[in-house]
Amino acid sequence: MARAVSPRRKLMNTTFAWAIGLLIFFPILWTILTSFKTEAQAIASPPIFLGFDWTLENYSVVMERSNYGRFLWNSIIIAGGSTILGCIIAVPAAWSMAFVPSKRTKDILLWMLSTKMLPAVGVLYPIYLLFIQMGLLDSRAGLVIVLMLINLPIIIWMLYTYFKEIPGEILEAARMDGAGLKEELLYVLTPMAIPGIASTLLLNFILAWNEAFWTLNLTAAKAAPLTAFIASYSSPEGLFFAKLSAASTMAIAPILILGWFSQKQLVRGLTFGAVK
């Protein structure tokens, strides 16, 4: 039942929510603003908020100096590839744990989650060596595999919770209707779990897009995505905040736009099943 909220309280809640939202958004806003300043204005003290000479120079320098398109394409391939590959593995895995659980299912789920508690740097060395051995260093395929593995526990966990919400009788009905495992997954389970699957994939795509530790350590030039593109602007020649900001803005813009257009889907998926 809805609780009665006084207009005053509602105003306070709204103001508070906006304040938190702005606080979170401020660094991004500051980066975007800085990208339009000159290098001198970017490091001016006290900082200049809006009253500076707007310039697109940083963008043209960045575009001139590096091949943005290649980084962007790598990011798309790596984030997209790891998401699709993860989905192919996670859907059947989550299905089996949700619908034919064994005594150890809970343990497996916890174990999978525990791998996320391990600091990534702890396995950097062995993975780096493996990559050299297998010739995967600085390759998109290698990054697709690593990012898929890193995010797999989260995808499986999320899908598992969505699948748990689907009544078992519907799947039994499908089995009675002659559906094999493949048809059951394809025609019944997946369409019913679409909101959940979509938000999981979106989240995974965003996580993979923003992943910097592995992409920086395992790539050099060929497979470098946008994270490496940003990092290339914090070079030993000195810090160029305005250019760094321009590069950052260009790197985050695609994912920001994707997030903006899919926010409804994301919120719906993340709260899917919370309210019946």
Add this chain to the structure above:
Amino acid sequence: MGQIQLKQVTKSFGETQVIPPLDLTIQDGEFTVFVGPSGCGKSTLLRLIAGLEDITTGHIEIDGKDATDLVPAKRGLAMVFQSYALYPHMSVRKNIAFPLKMAKLDPAEINRRVEGAASVLNLTDYLDRRPGQLSGGQRQRVAIGRAIVREPAAFLFDEPLSNLDAALRVGMRMEISELHKKLDTTMIYVTHDQVEAMTMADKIVVLQAGVIEQVGSPLELYRAPRNTFVAGFIGSPKMNLIEGAAATEHGAHTIGIRPEHIDVVEDGGTWQGTVGVAEHLGSDTFFHIHNTGLAETITVRAIGDVSLTHGDTIHLNPRLDEMHKFGADGLRL
């Protein structure tokens, strides 16, 4: 064809045996109802037949062929679930067509059968709606439609009417009975409602704790219950089961007399008591009677509206020829 045979079937969940060794034959074309209180194993038994649960030991034969290890899809059975279990993302048409699509039938044939089932079940106008846009009764009809298009060897119904309101339940009960007459296919129907069992079944299987207490036609069970459990379970209101001196008098440990087999008389009578609750239904009146000198409250059904109310004295005469006698082991004498 749809003869189903269970041979020494058992089912255990871990250490707990829910179905002790059980033999049962369901003849082709028969409407069999599994009835019993909650937790008696009737739904489990149905799920074993469907193949949704694996049996622990024993064999299941469908049309003389061993189906014990067959997956549900290969058994040629169709099931209607209590929750309807419709596919919420598909239209009514797609729901009904789903089993045919799985059987890889030709689209024209699928369409023909879906239209046929829809017209039998009065669903023609709703074919393009989603299950969420239908009422409970319509959803149940879609579930039945999905079952009949397959032309299965037998239909399995798992408490299909318990989510419907009382009026709708009576209507759907008739529809299912008529469907059985029309299709002449084996049907197994699970319910805890003995009225459904009595009105629909050719054969009733009364279960308690996984054990078959009695198998027979509704009237056989009504007229000659094998033990006190069946006597108390079949019939509404329940049979009066009386122990003690009144029973010993008739050479039994327990005597059973149905409420409709006790006559209300002006005076005299075998038993006298005070009316507790009187339920006036118009066509009948049910009296619950205390202070008869018996340990049990007696329920009596009087035809028509008898104007006795709470606290009135009532005189009763049980019909001796309708009396059931049971021994100390609960079995019929």
